[in-house]
Amino acid sequence: MSTIDLGPLASFSHSRYTVILSNGKRLVLFRLPKIEPSKSPSLAPNETEDGWTYFAMEAECPHAGGPMADAHVDIEDSAYIASCPWHAYDFNVETGESSYGIKACTFPVIVSDGKVTLQIMHEKSLSLSRMDPVSEKVKFKHAPRSSASDAPVYLGDDATLCEWCCHILNTSNPEHKIELTTRLFSIFATREQTSSPMELGAGSVAPPDKPRRDEQTKVAPGAMPRAGRGGHLKSRIMMLHNLANIEQWAIDLAIDICVRFATFQTMAPEQSLSRELPRTFYYDWLKVANDEAKHFSLLRARLEELGSHFGALPVHHGLWDSALMTAHDLRARISVIALVHEARGLDVNPITIEKFRKAGDMDSVDTLDIIHNDEITHVTTGHRWLSWICEQEATDPVEIFRSNVKKYFWGAVKGPFNAEARLQAGMDARYYEDLGGADWKGEIIAGG
Incomplete structure (x- = not known):
């Protein structure tokens, strides 16, 4: 297993990031608000005290390679669901499961000691090559059209x-x-x-x-x-x-x-x-x-x-x-x-x-x-x-x-x-x- 340091927790402010590993593999990291208060007195490994949760999954949709960094994220049955922008295939960001019967690869994210790390199973000596925040969407200027x-x-x-x-x-x-x-x-x-x-x-x-x-x-x-x-x-x-x-x-x-x-x-x-x-x-x-x-x-x-x-x-x-x-x-x-x-x-x-x-x-x-x-x-x-x-x-x-x-x-x-x-x-x-x-x-x- 490779444990990859993504950086200090204080540096994360965007809702999603593209992650490129030393072997060229591309992932998308989601930073999302906790859906509901935890009933457990302790935090989950991917949760922060100020109410954020972190998830990582492969950057290309397993259906046709669509960019999951641009996915639309919804909440269904108390879980975050990311839908591919190309064909709307949906994936649970934690488990990778989809209603279409296919599955995306997901990866454990650990928040500990003021830093965020990523775990990649069955791979040794991987490191972070680059991580970039995903850009905001276009800001359309939609005023009422007079004609x-x-x-x-x-x-x-x-x-x-x-x-x-x-x-x-x-x-x-x-x-x-x-x-x-x-x-x-x-x-x-x-x-x-x-x-x-x-x-x-x-x-x-x-x-x-x-x-x-x-x-x-x-x-x-x-x-x-x-x-x-x-x-x-x-x-x-x-x-x-x-x-x-x-x-x-x-x-x-x-x-x-x-x-x-x-x-x-x-x-x-x-x-x-x-x-x-x-x-x-x-x-x-x-x-x-x-x-x-x-x-x-x-x-x-x-x-x-x-x-x-x-x-x-x-x-x-x-x-x-x-x-x-x-x-x-x-x-x-x-x-x-x-x-x-x-x-x-x-x-x-x-x-x-x-x-x-x-x-x-x-x-x-x-x-x-x-x-x-x-x-x-x-x-x-x-x-x-x-x-x-x-x-x-x-x-x-x-x-x-x-x-x-x-x-x-x-x-x-x-x-x-x-x-x-x-x-x-x-x-x-x-x-x-x-x-x-x-x-x-x-x-x-x-x-x-």
């Missing part, structure tokens, strides 16, 4: 993935864009495990040269007002507004990569070995788009909580300039957008979070922590798919990345680098040290 025109237009059941993507790119209302993006990911993920997956529609429709936008004051990236150091409210609002603008563009970038490169084929050494993109490529980037929609919604909500709103300040379109420069080549698009802009976000996010922490704005800190953890996985997605393409084409992903940055990224890739977060995403120092792009004197945009 049918206030609602987003959903496509029919026969609409293809590419038609959905173009529809989202041509949607200017950011609230509608959020709703459509989350709906598309839900539909695609759910149908992917059925006998009628969504048709891709590769090549049947062309994406717009530029996504539509509501009327806002637009300036060049270098002309954006300086946000300052976050010591006062106006400064923090400016920083959150800048980040919200980047996240809105990031939705479109993740959607655009699905439709713009739907006809992509690898250039293998032997033409007969060339491959189309697998369907998991589209799932991964729709997941990124879904995350970006969530990020925008969290930032927009936080702006409103602080007395402002998205659109109150100028915005820039700098991220889309990079998209235009790489619209001809998927390798270049991934290199510049995912592995430069988004990876740069990994470098600056901790600095930004610390500014909000020093200002005592812990609600914003929580939001920015969510975004930072998600963005590590987004860089991982970019690294994974650039590596996959290079594997098919018998090329070196580091060399392909660096050559594309030198051609299509404006400016040097400057530090300081968050080497730990970059390495978690698969990028070691060979990718980014001593790397300069095209000649450019403007701002380098971080995030996405």
